[in-house]
Amino acid sequence: MDEDAGGASPPPVPLAQAPPPQHPIAVAAAATATAAAPSQRDMAASPTSSRSVTETVNGSHRFVIQGYSLAKGMGVGKHIASETFTVGGYQWAVYFYPDGKNPEDNSVYVSVFIALASDGTDVRALFELTLLDQSGKGKHKVHSHFDRSLESGPYTLKYRGSMWGYKRFFRRTALEASDFLKDDCLKINCTVGVVVSTIDYSRPHSIHVPDSDIGYDFGSLLDSQEGVDVILNVGGERFHAHKLVLAARSHVFRSQLFDDESDGEKSEVNETDELKEFSIDDMEPTVFKAMLHFIYRDTLVDDNELGASSSDGSIFDTLAAKLLAAADKYHLPRLRLLCESYLCKGISVASVASTLALADRHRAMELKAVCLKFSAENLSDTLMSLQL
Known part of the structure; x- marks a missing residue:
């Protein structure tokens, strides 16, 4: 007689639990580490170097x-x-x-x-x-x-x-x-x-940070004329610019552009493009253009332009001297010092007296100090040049 095999049923097999989700960065790091894991024979440290x-x-x-x-x-x-x-x-x-x-x-x-x-x-x-x-x-x-x-x-x-x-x-x-x-x-x-x-050594992990290009970017903004909202008429030549840029760089511009009553500056609305137009009567267009170059780019124009003279060749007639006067008027201290530094390079026995007069006129104290020191160091030659 056949006997049925009895007894308890086998316990159920538990289902495998899914691992908890991992952060994407952890997954990527693990994959990178696995891919880059060296074999046993490659475990030696990479050679390093330094130089005194x-x-x-x-x-x-x-x-x-x-x-x-x-x-x-x-x-x-x-x-x-x-x-x-x-x-x-x-x-x-x-x-x-x-x-x-x-x-x-x-x-x-x-x-x-x-x-x-x-x-x-x-x-x-x-x-x-x-x-x-x-x-x-x-x-x-x-x-x-x-x-x-x-x-x-x-x-x-x-x-x-x-x-x-x-x-x-x-x-x-x-x-x-x-x-x-x-x-x-x-x-x-x-x-x-x-x-x-000094010790010069290789850094395996470094990131190069380029020099600031904010001057280039703002210069491009001026060149493209994108978003201009003011016109400055200088001797009949019209310059388009951005009021906020001008105001941020010079509190004199801030006063003129955002206060119609300031300093007797003439302003009128251009009905064609609805941009407010300001007239600047005491500056040459070339000087204003060079000042705009500085305001946007924070640099001077080329040296050959700075030394150019439009008439008698005196230092007062150079673009650098006129730009110094503009820096004085519009309270641009860095532009003033850049002009002083440029003019300082040209001081000689023949030019020190006129350079000193220019510095005194426009409150260029650094340039004035250099002129006085140069004159003291070359007193006899300077006095002789004044007598000629």
Whole structure:
């Protein structure tokens, strides 16, 4: 008799649970890691490299000693100091000893030294002192540490006040009979090269950030004339611009463009395009165009344009001078300094007087200071040029 196989039924097989959803970034990172996972034989670290770069940061200073004969007799060990100047993050000064630094020499020699004038320890540097030949022959007297750097290495200044130089820089009797002394004046060039070391190494992960191009973008906005909402009539030439840009750059424009009553400026509505038109009567179109270039691009026009003169060739007639006047009128301090910097490059014995007058007229204080300093350093030549 067949017997039915009895007993309990087998338990049900549980269904597999789905894994929790993963964030897309986690999925992508895992996939990247899996794809990039090296085999066992490739587990060695990638080679790296670095480079030590030791170089000098160089800077120069010209020290003019006017009234040499009056400085004589001040005493051995007493000096005349130049204005301090900065090279490589440190302050420096030139010390001139008209009666010498060394008592044993009994004032036979003049001494010249370069001193560390700011806090610093173990500052390593190279130096050069040049006594300038004022005859125009170019036969300067050069004492250079740069030429001997391979032999002796840089000089180390231990602390503030440490000096490098020459106790017997030049015999006094020879100096006073030479072309180095002219109109009771000596000129000494000083060059300092501060030694700095940096480590250059490869960065496996870096992102290059380009320079700002906001000036280019705003310049393109001016060139395209897109969204212009004001017309400026300058000597019959009409310039389209954007009121908000002008107002943001100059509070004088802000007052004129958003206050019809300001400063007696004439304004009228152009019925053709319904843009308000302002007349500017005291500026040439070329000057206004150059000012607009700066307002939108934050740069000057080309140097050949800045130096151009429309009539007599005087500095007052150059575009740079007229642009300086515009910067003064419209309170554009950066434009003023850019113009001052450009005009400063052209200062000479022949032009310093007119440049000084220009600077004084338009409150260009930086340019004025340079003119006064240049005149003091070249006093006899400047006075002679004024008499011609």
